[in-house]
Amino acid sequence: MGFDRYVSGIAEARFAIRKVFRIVDIQARELGLEPLEQQTLIQVYGAPGRPLQVRTVAERLDISPALASRMLRRLEERGFVRRRSSERDRRVIEVAITRTGHRPPHRCGRPGRGGLLPVPATATIQADGAVGHGVLCRPRPLGGGTGHPDGHRGGPPMSPDPAGALARVATNVAIVTTVADGHPHGVTANVWGEGTDPPFVLVTLRRTASTLGAVRAAGRFGACLLGAHQEEVAWRFARPEADPGQRFAGVAHHRVADMPVLDVTHAWFVCEVEGAAPFGSYEIVTGRVVDAGTGSADEPLIFHTGRFVHLAPRMERS
Ligand SMILES: Cc1cc2nc3c(=O)[nH]c(=O)nc-3n(C[C@H](O)[C@H](O)[C@H](O)COP(=O)(O)O)c2cc1C
Incomplete structure (x- = not known):
């Protein structure tokens, strides 16, 4: 009897584990990831001793x-x-999650957050050997209806979630450019513009990033807002291992007041650096606009919940 109960417990536990893994695999595919890719992200994000070396990732995934x-x-x-090369030993390559990959899991009532990690799943073996299993909450695909005519959910306010709230701050996507040793230098970033007299543009650059030093040295920067179809350009200029000058290879550009400006933009600015202020691990750099214009790309590229998105056409209400 004791043995029968033991085997039944194992059967139920294995059933629950398989079910949880299946759900996690389905979630991965819904997010556009192969299950092994999602397992890799989970290890890079959560394994002890981060950042991991490539061989450790291999070991942990077998x-x-x-x-x-x-x-x-x-x-x-x-x-x-x-x-990135390890700071302790430049020959060792370490892997870290980026802010795009590092999104908290979806939670109940928060559909389409752009999270890449799995929804928390439960599989509990109770005292009597019975197995309870399920998912705390299944994500709804992006754009899924809410059932409310205005697209909002009813019910009480949701619990505090600063990371989720920040992920919902939609931003423009720009290539911030400058010149380093006479060569073009560029990085994907966000810009903020203020229509003062004279107009100002503000960028936030990571203190450890090469771009901040280059902008400081040049005393000028360009800011090219990308158009809706320029997602590839955004990724190209965000790749950390790519030399900031090489990021321009194959991307048509010209110079305005010596600053590189992409030939295709939604809008562009060239600025003289006015000031800088620390902002956490970033530095806010303000620039006085010395030249600016609109570009041939009519629609902007937007970054929201860890993804590039486009403006939805406005629906006329009758
Ligand atoms: C949509 C998007 C927006 C970004 N915004 C910024 C930003 O405002 N400031 C920043 O320093 N990095 C930003 N990044 C990250 C940089 O592009 C990335 O870390 C880059 O590798 C830094 O290169 P660098 O070290 O040559 O400056 C953003 C990346 C993406 C994809």
């Missing part, structure tokens, strides 16, 4: 280092992880 390396390259091309 796959070959070559396969781990290929998968990490694919994830990096999509902006979910970044590979």
Whole structure:
């Protein structure tokens, strides 16, 4: 009897585990990831001793280092992880999650947050050996209806979620440019504009990023707002391992007041640096606009919940 109960418990537990893994695999595919890619993100995000080396990722997933390396390259091309030389030993490559890959899991009542990690799933074996299993909450696909005519959900206010709230701050996507040693230098970033007299543009640049030093040295920067179809350009200029000058290869550009300006933009600005102020791990750089114009791309590219999105056409209400 004791043995029968033990085997029944194992049968139920294995059933629950398989079910949870199936749900997690389905979620991964709904998010556009292969299950192994999502498992990789989970390890890079959550394994002890982060940042991980490529061979540690391979060990933890029980796959070959070559396969781990290929998968990490694919994830990096999509902006979910970044590979960097270790600060302790430059020959060692470490992998870290990026802010695009590092999104908290979806939670109940928060559909389409752009999270890449799995929804919390539960599988509990109770005292009597019975197995309870389920998912705390299934994500709804982006754009899924809410059932409310205005697109909002009813019910009480949701619990505090600063990361989720911040992910919902929609931003423009720009290439901030400058010149370093006479060569063009550019990075994907956000810009803020103020129609004062004279007009100002503000950018926030990571203190450790090469761009901040280059902008300071040049005393000028360009800011090219990208058009809706320029997602590839945004990824190209966000790749950490790409030399900031090489990011321009194949991207048509010209100079305005010596600053590189992409030939295709939604709008562009060239600014003289006016000031800088620390902002956490970033530095706010303000620039007085010395030249600006609109570009040939009519619609802007927008970043929201970890994804590039486009403006939806306005619906006329009758
Ligand atoms: C949509 C998007 C917006 C970004 N915004 C900023 C930003 O405002 N400031 C920043 O320093 N990095 C931003 N980044 C990250 C940089 O593009 C990325 O870290 C880049 O590799 C830094 O390159 P650098 O070290 O050559 O400056 C953004 C990336 C993306 C995809």
